[in-house]
Amino acid sequence: MGALATAAELHISLNLLFPGSGRTKKGSSVICQQRKASIPDMKSKPLRSIEVREIRDKCRKWAWKGQYSINFFVSDSESRPPLLLVHGFGASIPHWRRNIATLSQNYTVYAIDLLGFGASDKPKGFAYTMEAWAELILDFLHEVIQKPTVLIGNSVGSLACVIAASESRQTLVRGLVLLNCAGGMNNKAIVDDWRIKLLLPLLLLIDFLLKQRVIASTIFERVKQRDTLKNILLSVYGDKDSVDEELVEIIRGPANDEGALDAFVSIVTGPPGPSPVKLLPRISCPVLVLWGDQDPFTPIDGPVGKYFSSLPSQLSNVRLYMLEGVGHCPHDDKPDLVHGNLLPWLADVTA
Numbered sequence: 224m225g226a227l228a229t230a231a232e233l234h235i236s237l238n239l240l241f242p243g244s245g246r247t248k249k250g251s252s253v254i255c256q257q258r259k260a261s262i263p264d265m266k267s268k269p270l271r272s273i274e275v276r277e278i279r280d281k282c283r284k285w286a287w288k289g290q291y292s293i294n295f296f297v298s299d300s301e302s303r304p305p306l307l308l309v310h311g312f313g314a315s316i317p318h319w320r321r322n323i324a325t326l327s328q329n330y331t332v333y334a335i336d337l338l339g340f341g342a343s344d345k346p347k348g349f350a351y352t353m354e355a356w357a358e359l360i361l362d363f364l365h366e367v368i369q370k371p372t373v374l375i376g377n378s379v380g381s382l383a384c385v386i387a388a389s390e391s392r393q394t395l396v397r398g399l400v401l402l403n404c405a406g407g408m409n410n411k412a413i414v415d416d417w418r419i420k421l422l423l424p425l426l427l428l429i430d431f432l433l434k435q436r437v438i439a440s441t442i443f444e445r446v447k448q449r450d451t452l453k454n455i456l457l458s459v460y461g462d463k464d465s466v467d468e469e470l471v472e473i474i475r476g477p478a479n480d481e482g483a484l485d486a487f488v489s490i491v492t493g494p495p496g497p498s499p500v501k502l503l504p505r506i507s508c509p510v511l512v513l514w515g516d517q518d519p520f521t522p523i524d525g526p527v528g529k530y531f532s533s534l535p536s537q538l539s540n541v542r543l544y545m546l547e548g549v550g551h552c553p554h555d556d557k558p559d560l561v562h563g564n565l566l567p568w569l570a571d572v573t574a
Contacts, residue, residue, distance in 0.1 A: 278319075278334075305373070403514055403552070447479070511564075516548070
């Protein structure tokens, strides 16, 4: 059982923050039709982080479908063009701590905790799917923001935004920003990578074991320990100094909530959801793809990364920038590099 538990912990660790990965060897090269990330304009206002306490103080609640409490943030001014920030698997609104202040200078910034994460409800027995999160995003746009909005997502949050944009009939979604987009809700999405095919029987066995509550609870308790979480984060951040204790607590805190274990198991063992490969050709709004080249979980030479790197040559509405020395969470890893490419694009899209 010890070896199996170790394998299960590895599988869960991969899915905790970074699902749908298609992990491959680092270091191999790929030739892409893309633009290198530009250096930020240092004449712009200094970047700063917003305090996590301040973010939480400004959060509000919205009743989705009249029964689920959804936590969301909105910046002070609601008269500017709106942006909606959607976090990745295991994260929450404070993961945008290094972006909100800069983006709020010219935009109304909304951020949302997806159902099952952060301070949003974690309902018992809920079957989590990518489609449900996309529906939540669309309903939030329709009921709360009520204006055409640029969606900005990371990892599985990016995929939820892609699904939402593909179903919005282009009226609610003004633009789409994808930060190291996931290929699915979990690793079962990447069936065309030989490594995943080789491990698939083991992954399916682990999924079965995770549905045994005693086993799932034991593994989950190990995964959410501070040292375990910090090691996971260090492995996927290019700038190791960005992995501070505050970040560890941003991830760890909600994992202690009632319902967090059930949400975790449902997401890890559930269906991977729609593939971005099939959805992106349906989207006509402007799309900005920002990709950290040091991401070990959605590497640019993996199936998902290769697809996204080819998009600028296939779709005229897509722009891609590779971010050198950046991992899976570019917005928190090296926010200045993200802002240097994001802000000019936003200015064009919202003009």
